[in-house]
Amino acid sequence: MTRTPIAKRAENAARCNMPSYAEAVANFSWENARKQLDGLPGGGLNIAYEAIDRHVAHGRGGVRALRWLSADGRVVDYTYDDLRRQTNRFANVLRKIGVAKGERVYSLLGRAPELHIAALGALKAGAAFCPMFSAFGPEPIRSRMEIGEARLLVTNAALYRKKVEAWRAELPSLRHVILIDGADDPANGVHDYRRLMAEVSEEGEIAATGPQDFALLHFTSGTTGKPKGVVHVHEAVVAHHITGFYALDLRPGDIFWCTADPGWVTGMSYGVIAPLTNGATLLVDEAEFDADRWRRTLQDQKVNVWYTAPTAIRVLMRAGAEAWKGCDLSALRLLASVGEPLNPEAVEWSVEAFGKPFHDNWWQTETGGIMIANFPSMEVRPGSMGKPLPGIEAAIVERSGDSVRVVDKPMAMGELALRPGWPSMMRAYLHEDARYRKCFVGGWYLTGDLAMRDSDGYFWFVGRADDLIKSAGHLVGPFEVESALMEHPAVAEAAVIGVPDPLGGEIIKAYVVTKTGLAHDEALQRELLGHGRKRLGAAIAPKTIVFRENLPKTRSGKMMRRLLKARELGLPEGDLSTLESDER
Amino acid sequence: MTADQILAIIRDELARLAPEVDFDTADRNRLIQQEFDIDSMDFLNFITALHARLGVNVPEADYARVATISGAQAYLLAMVRT
Numbered sequence: 001m002t003r004t005p006i007a008k009r010a011e012n013a014a015r016c017n018m019p020s021y022a023e024a025v026a027n028f029s030w031e032n033a034r035k036q037l038d039g040l041p042g043g044g045l046n047i048a049y050e051a052i053d054r055h056v057a058h059g060r061g062g063v064r065a066l067r068w069l070s071a072d073g074r075v076v077d078y079t080y081d082d083l084r085r086q087t088n089r090f091a092n093v094l095r096k097i098g099v100a101k102g103e104r105v106y107s108l109l110g111r112a113p114e115l116h117i118a119a120l121g122a123l124k125a126g127a128a129f130c131p132m133f134s135a136f137g138p139e140p141i142r143s144r145m146e147i148g149e150a151r152l153l154v155t156n157a158a159l160y161r162k163k164v165e166a167w168r169a170e171l172p173s174l175r176h177v178i179l180i181d182g183a184d185d186p187a188n189g190v191h192d193y194r195r196l197m198a199e200v201s202e203e204g205e206i207a208a209t210g211p212q213d214f215a216l217l218h219f220t221s222g223t224t225g226k227p228k229g230v231v232h233v234h235e236a237v238v239a240h241h242i243t244g245f246y247a248l249d250l251r252p253g254d255i256f257w258c259t260a261d262p263g264w265v266t267g268m269s270y271g272v273i274a275p276l277t278n279g280a281t282l283l284v285d286e287a288e289f290d291a292d293r294w295r296r297t298l299q300d301q302k303v304n305v306w307y308t309a310p311t312a313i314r315v316l317m318r319a320g321a322e323a324w325k326g327c328d329l330s331a332l333r334l335l336a337s338v339g340e341p342l343n344p345e346a347v348e349w350s351v352e353a354f355g356k357p358f359h360d361n362w363w364q365t366e367t368g369g370i371m372i373a374n375f376p377s378m379e380v381r382p383g384s385m386g387k388p389l390p391g392i393e394a395a396i397v398e399r400s401g402d403s404v405r406v407v408d409k410p411m412a413m414g415e416l417a418l419r420p421g422w423p424s425m426m427r428a429y430l431h432e433d434a435r436y437r438k439c440f441v442g443g444w445y446l447t448g449d450l451a452m453r454d455s456d457g458y459f460w461f462v463g464r465a466d467d468l469i470k471s472a473g474h475l476v477g478p479f480e481v482e483s484a485l486m487e488h489p490a491v492a493e494a495a496v497i498g499v500p501d502p503l504g505g506e507i508i509k510a511y512v513v514t515k516t517g518l519a520h521d522e523a524l525q526r527e528l529l530g531h532g533r534k535r536l537g538a539a540i541a542p543k544t545i546v547f548r549e550n551l552p553k554t555r556s557g558k559m560m561r562r563l564l565k566a567r568e569l570g571l572p573e574g575d576l577s578t579l580e581s582d583e584r
Numbered sequence: 585m586t587a588d589q590i591l592a593i594i595r596d597e598l599a600r601l602a603p604e605v606d607f608d609t610a611d612r613n614r615l616i617q618q619e620f621d622i623d624s625m626d627f628l629n630f631i632t633a634l635h636a637r638l639g640v641n642v643p644e645a646d647y648a649r650v651a652t653i654s655g656a657q658a659y660l661l662a663m664v665r666t
Binding site: 135288289290291292311315318319323472501503504507526527529530531533534537538539543 | 599600602603604605615617618621622623624625626628644645647648
């Protein structure tokens with residue numbers, strides 16, 4: 001907080017979509033934001049229409065909408081009209097196969113255009129779309145498909161064989177699997193994407209969805225119990241669009257690179273929808289992170305706006321600012337970051353490397369879109385998440401039973417809360433009404449994040465109010481990881497925490513109590529590591545496993561993860577009055 | 585140091601990161617990250633571990649040359665001999 005703020009030049013600020021934060025806040029209304037979109041020609045609102053067909057209707061069908069860089073070096077372009085026709089085809093495929101309005105279409109794919117086509121095509125057909133992260137193992141995939149009652153899955157042959165086929169018959173809701181690179185197997189409900197797409201028309205009506213109709217399903221982790229299916233509706237597009245316009249400064253013709261995987265909410269709200277509604281060109285890179293490739297991509301593709309994550313930024317920092325000296329990044333106008341708080345050193349490093357700072361912003365799966373941001377026209381305070389978007393009221397509150405109290409004192413810590421009512425706010429946790437209602441207290445949505453606000457209205461992230469882990473930008477629920485470990489015959493008990501890591505933010509560490517008589521040796525440790533990776537996938541499996549004789553629990557038998565974490569970090573152990581049996 | 589000894593070190597370090605993957609049936613010409621399902625953070629850990637074991641500091645510009653088992657073996661062999 002004592003770091004020097006990074007000022008913006010007035011002539012640059014004047015050219016931003018939002019030249020003045022104060023004016024934008026004063027003049028904002030959601031009705032006006034809604035007017036930036038067209039709505040369906042026959043009435044109603046559909047995300048895919050606003051993202052694609054609206055541009056074609058306004059004579060911009062020939063503009064490049066998506067450029068895909070394949071891992072092996074191919075470059076494939078789609079115009080807005082190409083996307084319109086491809087998504088019409090996919091919507092027609094769903095109609096032909098018999099997916100009804102509101103039924104869930106899932107994807108399990110890497111960064112490939114078929115994912116964009118399936119997502120927007122499903123929305124055109126009136127189905128709800130749920131993307132899954134392709135690095136998930138079979139268990140997280142299965143639990144997400146069960147909770148959401150997946151009707152159809154779009155994936156590729158390798159992922160299907162490795163992660164889904166073995167248990168597919170046990171999921172009665174799942175009628176169809178479409179493989180983007182596979183052959184038909186009608187006896188097993190498996191279809192060839194290319195054949196299906198070739199057999200249907202490239203024209204078709206868009207389902208007459210309304211603003212409150214179910215559109216997107218994203219899963220997020222809970223501290224206890226199963227992952228939560230966060231329901232978003234078509235009206236969310238109003239927030240996707242306006243937040244992309246203000247916080248990412250997106251303009252027609254911009255080359256926009258969102259490096260998030262579309263299996264997560266960022267990859268959908270800002271990797272698919274917001275840039276398209278704003279008429280930009282999406283850059284989609286199939287390859288895994290590689291510092292050298294990223295530098296070349298930013299330069300050669302003339303990226304204008306780059307939206308990435310702290311883990312990637314910290315890895316790029318390792319090579320120093322010099323690594324960027326030979327790069328021509330003259331096209332790059334805005335750098336933004338999301339996923340976990342961006343440390344102030346990284347913001348300062350970006351000024352050294354790029355001549356401009358990273359703009360951190362904050363939001364959650366539940367909020368559907370960016371809620372708090374450092375804006376391109378506004379002074380950046382390194383380490384801060386910025387100020388609330390126009391139309392968003394944020395506060396620091398203290399819970400007390402069934403009510404909350406707003407904390408006005410500058411830099412006082414409390415829970416970050418938002419006033420409900422913005423269009424991309426979640427409408428439900430699927431089938432979990434009680435859990436959903438618990439998020440709203442005293443007229444506020446409580447985020448579960450601890451934060452502070454300074455006297456100028458900038459918000460500063462402190463940490464999670466619960467045991468959730470933020471690893472490489474992904475929110476990981478300890479319960480899901482512990483449950484998978486407990487399935488191993490050697491494991492009697494497990495507790496999982498996040499421990500600080502210079503690159504990943506936090507990495508997942510598991511404490512394991514084995515069944516009696518088992519040796520705590522390296523062979524067992526490796527076996528458990530491998531077990532976790534097989535069940536959960538590399539992204540959420542523990543990276544460290546340690547053995548204990550006993551784990552700290554409360555009188556009611558609840559695992560005291562916060563105590564393990566305090567000890568790991570050398571912090572005060574806090575209130576131990578409920579501790580029944582301690583770690584040994 | 586021989587090519588076999590280097591291969592054994594690569595095998596050992598990958599077993600720490602992805603113990604469930606059978607090294608002997610892995611395709612040595614495919615990308616390690618894909619073949620062993622490891623993320624970019626773990627790939628950096630792998631490179632750091634090779635440095636600790638062999639004293640070979642792989643600069644970032646050479647990451648592509650150690651991205652496969654065969655590539656890493658050839659690269660490390662050349663570096664330990666110079």
